[in-house]
Amino acid sequence: MSELKTVGIVGFGRLGQYLVNELLTNGAKWGLKLGFVWNRTASQQLYDSCGDSNLVLEELSQFDRYAVDLIVEVSHPVVIQEFGTKFVNHCDLMIGSPSCLADKHLEESLLLASNKSNRTVFIPSGALWGGNDIRKMSTRNTLKGLSITMHFHPDSLKLDGELKSLNDSILDKPITLYKGPVRQVCSLAPNNVNTMAAAAIAGYTLGFDGTVGCLIADPNLKDYHKIEIEVTGPSNVANNCRFSVSTTRLSPSMGNSAVTSMATFASFLSSLLNANKHMGKGFQLC
Structure with a gap:
């Protein structure tokens, strides 16, 4: 069996909780495993959900201590503004808050980082139909x-x-x-x-x-x-x-x-599964 790809989840709101549960429950059959989870507040619920305290990343600035293949941001646009290019230099990135890309400078910086590192920046379709x-x-x-x-x-x-x-x-x-x-x-x-x-x-x-x-x-x-x-x-x-x-x-x-919305949760999970495969540099809708 091929080695499982490792996913880091940044954000533990409703969507983040849903993704963490799915990865822990079904990740192996998809070829995925949970690498870490970060939330602005490391609550007891977060530790209980992960089951392993080593999976809880308390300081986001230390994300690069984890060998992950993909980071999934489901937190807030400010996270990508501060850490987006650093994430892309480390691994592939899936941006759950693409409204941040309305900032031209950030969009250009992420694209430049993607080109230099040959990492993919995935944009989930979410509630976008077609x-x-x-x-x-x-x-x-x-x-x-x-x-x-x-x-x-x-x-x-x-x-x-x-x-x-x-x-x-x-x-x-x-x-x-x-x-x-x-x-x-x-x-x-x-x-x-x-x-x-x-x-x-x-x-x-x-x-x-x-x-x-x-x-x-x-x-x-x-x-x-x-x-x-x-x-x-x-x-x-x-x-x-x-x-x-x-x-x-x-x-x-x-x-x-x-x-x-409820349907967007399932759509986001499907996007995560599509993002399982590295697709080279640049932005990719998934």
Whole structure:
């Protein structure tokens, strides 16, 4: 039997807990094993879940003491901002908070580190439906328009500043909190718009500035997250008909305050399994 590949998990929220449990329970049959787990707060729950205190990384700066093949970030964009390039110099990286890539300098730094180290930076598709098709259109230079609208219950949104004030004022009707380039909303609602960021990366010919994001708070949207994607392609010169695809994704959530829907957990695990195979340098949607 070939040697198991080792995975480090950075973050132990609901998604991190789910991935840790899956790796400990089923990892061997997938050719994977848990290498370490880090969380901002090393709780007793973390130690109990790991079962082995040696698997708990207490200081993230010491991650390179562990020989892992892949680090999976499911924590917060600031983790990638501080440690992303260091991770890539050590092993392959899967970014669960791709909204951080709206920072041009960070995106360029990660790509440079990936090229130098020949490591892969994986971007999970998460709640993005049809991401590979969008990427194919970008590769063929036929992607002409891309917009993604995300609807959340107000309690599911983690916001600051003006958007938080607007969200807090909602009573019984939906309100559009933001509509415009995805790059701007990534800094305004980094925890909620990772799917928008994944779309911008998939549609790289439009990117963060050309992909349109719309964030809607809907107090009537209970127990679900709703994501609408509009893709347009080239027109037929003969009859002026334009290629277009529209999708709507309704995903059950674990209560009104859940940031991540239940289906996204399984999607993220599938992305982790796809990221099991090193694919060389650069960004790869998985």
